[in-house]
Amino acid sequence: MQSTFNKLLTVIHFIAAFVLILIALITMGWSVYEIFASLFTDDKDGFIPLILQSVGAIIIAAALVDVAQYMIEEEVFSEKELRNPEEARKTITKIMAIISIAVSIEGLVYIFKAGTENLSLLIYPASLIFVSSLSIVALGIYQKLSISVETKTREVIDSDNHN
Incomplete structure (x- = not known):
């Protein structure tokens, strides 16, 4: 029973890590899209704040990837107990x-x-x-x-x- 529960938790951690990576990729893609889309608009005053907002979003996305990597390394591929x-x-x-x-x-x-x-x-x-x-x-x-x-x-x- 405990083995089945551990396998279930491993699958849940893997799914959570996969979702985090997916969210991170979407966030990065959207940030890049917004920057390129703003290049073709007349609102040049809002470009720098948009760049800074995009940098912040990409930093958060990178942190999400790091957390997902940790989850996969520690909860999926290695032993559960320290x-x-x-x-x-x-x-x-x-x-x-x-x-x-x-x-x-x-x-x-x-x-x-x-x-x-x-x-x-x-x-x-x-x-x-x-x-x-x-x-x-x-x-x-x-x-x-x-x-x-x-x-x-x-x-x-x-x-x-x-x-």
């Missing part, structure tokens, strides 16, 4: 890196957008970049602390193997 602290650290690092990159790039896009519209709007993108930087620092602290756990785990395993 067996040791090193695997947990690598998984958390990968997820947090995806989030931090997406947030920081989105903050940069909004900085450029705020610069073309209203400088008082810079508080939100600056906050995004600050939070992204803070998450990277927190991730570094987590990695530093988790290395000691991994070392202790290896020492215990090595001492058990030698006895």
Whole structure:
């Protein structure tokens, strides 16, 4: 029964990853289409904001692809349970890196957008970049602390193997 349930969850994760990739591709395609369509209109004032909006959409699409890739690698092709602290650290690092990159790039896009519209709007993108930087620092602290756990785990395993 548990094996059937695990297979069902694997199929669900695969379908979810496939849908995320499909949504990402549609988002990227639509963004490129809007840029090319705007080249043939008379509204040249709206071109730069459209470019910035498209860049933001493509960044989000790339983050969706990264999440889908993670789901496929971790939930479809590998074991479901994290067996040791090193695997947990690598998984958390990968997820947090995806989030931090997406947030920081989105903050940069909004900085450029705020610069073309209203400088008082810079508080939100600056906050995004600050939070992204803070998450990277927190991730570094987590990695530093988790290395000691991994070392202790290896020492215990090595001492058990030698006895």
